[in-house]
């Protein structure tokens with residue numbers, strides 16, 4: 001794998017000299033900050049970070065990398081933990097300066113540049129009384145979330161982020177800039193909705209927005225471990241009781257000041273008035289939480305609640321699987337015990353979390369599996385694990401512990417794949433643990449065909465390598 005030589009860096013600077021793009025090489029003062037990511041495990045010494053400001057500049061960088069066989073990584077919000085938005089020695093295309101958000105109330109659409117965060121979209125939408133299906137964590141990037149499918153608190157009502165995607169401007173491997181939508185490049189639009197990272201750099205998304213009431217109801221509840229059976233009992237009724245406007249994330253974490261002991265945490269969402277919310281969540285609220293932080297709030301605030309958990313710094317692994325309700329209480333108890341053992345056995349792992357993410361799935365699964373590349377649509381819910389630690393020596397250990405936790409959930413209560421209901425795994429939670437077949441199922445052959453058409457050298461392969469099982473030569477690492 002060729003690294004970006006001094007000569008190449010100088011050449012790239014020269015090619016970008018009439019633009020506003022900046023090529024930041026390792027000797028520059030701001031370089032260390034630019035290669036930082038949400039997880040310290042993803043900090044890699046790039047050959048250069050290019051701060052781009054337009055699709056044209058992205059196209060120049062991509063074409064340069066293509067010509068010289070230099071690996072590229074695209075950084076949106078930097079919230080993945082697989083290392084997909086970093087590169088050892090290659091070029092990082094840093095989209096953070098491309099974060100404009102333009103709301104058009106008349107058409108209820110929002111144009112978002114590829115480097116924006118969900119917080120920026122939420123704030124801009126709210127000023128017009130609108131909201132988009134975004135991410136439950138406002139600091140995460142629109143780019144990485146959207147291109148894999150994306151879900152948020154409004155998913156129960158409006159489906160996945162990609163179900164609300166009107167068009168996307170893409171810089172392709174050969175440097176062409178195209179718009180993909182139902183009308184233009186529909187095959188690319190199909191692929192981008194679920195596997196977009198593998199097809200180019202998305203420099204602008206147009207998203208459908210929806211009228212959003214304010215306030216909504218939500219917030220955190222913490223419970224002692226002895227309430228677990230009752231919390232599971234409530235969770236197990238979610239599918240029958242939810243109408244589309246609710247969300248319940250629950251699981252395990254540690255809570256200051258006692259960072260060693262595991263508590264049950266529940267994050268409630270109700271897109272409606274407090275009185276209706278309290279009626280829906282009454283059985284949970286009656287369980288006597290140690291702490292109750294629920295209240296009415298503007299919608300954007302809901303997506304900041306996970307903020308402390310999602311704070312940058314420390315080494316982290318985000319992984320996941322899916323589960324069907326009803327959950328087996330025995331398995332959830334075992335997961336609690338396993339998680340608690342990890343919290344007590346390793347230094348500075350506080351802030352780790354296991355979350356069962358219950359959102360109404362009817363809107364998601366009513367879209368046919370072959371309508372978009374995203375194959376994670378079915379009568380099930382995501383489970384996410386985030387392990388957090390500091391010592392690099394623990395990297396392998398944490399990976400194994402997380403795998404074991406997820407294996408237990410998947411093998412004894414999870415969804416490997418239900419016939420006719422998709423793959424049961426969210427590509428953004430899969431790290432590099434799952435292969436392309438597992439992630440895309442029956443959609444893979446079409447994706448591979450399109451991949452060879454749009455990116456024959458497989459330049460965009462850092463997220464998930466769609467050509468893993470093919471004999472296509474891959475040039476870029």
Ligand SMILES: Cc1cc2nc3c(=O)[nH]c(=O)nc-3n(C[C@H](O)[C@H](O)[C@H](O)COP(=O)(O)OP(=O)(O)OC[C@H]3O[C@@H](n4cnc5c(N)ncnc54)[C@H](O)[C@@H]3O)c2cc1C
Pocket residue numbers: 038073074075076077078079080081084085095114115134135136137139140141142143144145146147149150151152196197200201202203306309310318428429462463
């Ligand atoms: C705390 C936390 C909470 C989360 N909550 C949710 C949630 O509620 N819903 C949900 O759906 N997901 C959620 N996720 C998963 C999240 O969507 C992924 O981590 C996603 O990869 C983040 O995107 P990013 O742009 O910030 O990441 P990055 O690390 O910048 O990018 C991830 C991948 O996408 C590529 N990419 C990013 N932007 C672009 C672009 N514009 N064009 C082309 N490729 C691009 C990168 O090259 C990389 O391969 C959460 C993650 C975390 C850490």
